[in-house]
Each structure stands twice: as structure tokens, then as C-alpha cells.
Amino acid sequence: CCEIGAILGGAPKDEQCSLRDYGTNLGTAFQLVDDLLDFTSSDESMGKPTGVDLLEGKLTLPLVYLLETDPAARDSVQTVMADSGYGRISREHLLRALEESGAIARARQRAYEYAETARTCLQGLPESDYCEALRAIPSYIIERNR
Numbered sequence: 308c309c310e311i312g313a314i315l316g317g318a319p320k321d322e323q324c325s326l327r328d329y330g331t332n333l334g335t336a337f338q339l340v341d342d343l344l345d346f347t348s349s350d351e352s353m354g355k356p357t358g359v360d361l362l363e364g365k366l367t368l369p370l371v372y373l374l375e376t377d378p379a380a381r382d383s384v385q386t387v388m389a390d391s392g393y394g395r396i397s398r399e400h401l402l403r404a405l406e407e408s409g410a411i412a413r414a415r416q417r418a419y420e421y422a423e424t425a426r427t428c429l430q431g432l433p434e435s436d437y438c439e440a441l442r443a444i445p446s447y448i449i450e451r452n453r
Contacts (some may be wrong), residue, residue: 309333325428330443332425337448339418342413346402351355353453358398364389368417372410373401374443380404422449 309330313323342355344359346369360367361384373380383396383404405411421448422445432438 313342322432325431329425329428331443332421333448336418336421336425336445339368339414339421340448340451341419342369343414344415347411348396348452358393361387361401362393364388367414369405369410369414372413373405375406376410377404380408390451419449422446443451 310327313326318326318416327437344369345357348357352358361370364450366384370384380401383401387393387401393401401448425445426442429438429441
């Protein structure tokens with residue numbers, strides 16, 4: 308989507324590529340933050356049900372990191388997935404395991420890295436209010452809480 312604007316605006320190929328890479332990295336940062344918020348936020352603050360990614364069978368990066376550092380957590384993760392609910396294994400139990408294993412911090416760091424990469428993709432673009440606005444978006448995405 309970011310590249311399309313550059314194409315339609317007649318920007319040089321290098322600027323088109325820069326905006327494509329910006330959008331890809333920004334979108335990845337957004338998704339990683341979304342995956343984190345699925346565990347760390349409440350239904351009220353998100354305005355939608357949280358904790359549902361795992362119930363839908365989605366193994367997100369925080370869970371990948373948890374299983375990488377604590378293979379014993381596999382049984383808990385599989386139980387929640389099989390049950391499609393947090394009846395036998397609470398969401399709080401999984402969140403505690405994610406925090407204690409460092410999985411939340413690692414996934415958050417990875418989101419920061421993608422956001423920063425997005426920002427650096429803009430370095431070759433001409434300075435403008437629009438470019439400055441694009442530079443601000445990664446910070447907003449990283450700091451959002453819903």
C-alpha cells in the first residue's frame with residue numbers, strides 16, 4: 308500500500324522501494340504489537356476480546372519464544388488450543404509463563420526492531436511534512452495499548 312502511493316505519484320523507483328520496505332516493516336511491527344496485546348491487554352482496553360489468537364490455533368511470536376525457552380510449556384499451549392478455551396489452563400498462567408521466560412520482552416524488542424527499520428527506510432526520501440508524519444507512525448504503533 309505504501310508503494311502504491313509512490314507509484315501513482317510518479318516517484319523514482321528507489322523511493323517506491325523505500326516506501327514498500329517501510330510499509331512491510333511497519334506492518335510487521337504492528338502485527339507483533341497486536342500479538343503482544345492479545346496477551347497483555349484486557350477486553351476493555353482493547354475494545355474486543357483478548358486472548359483469542361491461541362484459541363483460534365494461532366501460534367504467535369510470543370508463544371514461539373516461550374516454547375523455545377520452555378519446552379515444558381507445550382502441554383499448556385496445546386491444552387488451551389485443544390479446549391478452545393482457558394478452562395484448564397488460565398490465560399493468567401500463560402501470561403506469567405510468557406513474562407517469566409522473557410518471551411514478552413523478546414517479542415516486544417523484535418517489534419521495536421521492525422519499527423526502527425521502517426523508520427530508516429525513509430532516510431532517502433525528500434524531507435516534507437508527509438515524510439515526517441510517516442516517521443512518527445512507528446512510535447505510535449509501538450506505544451499503542453489497544
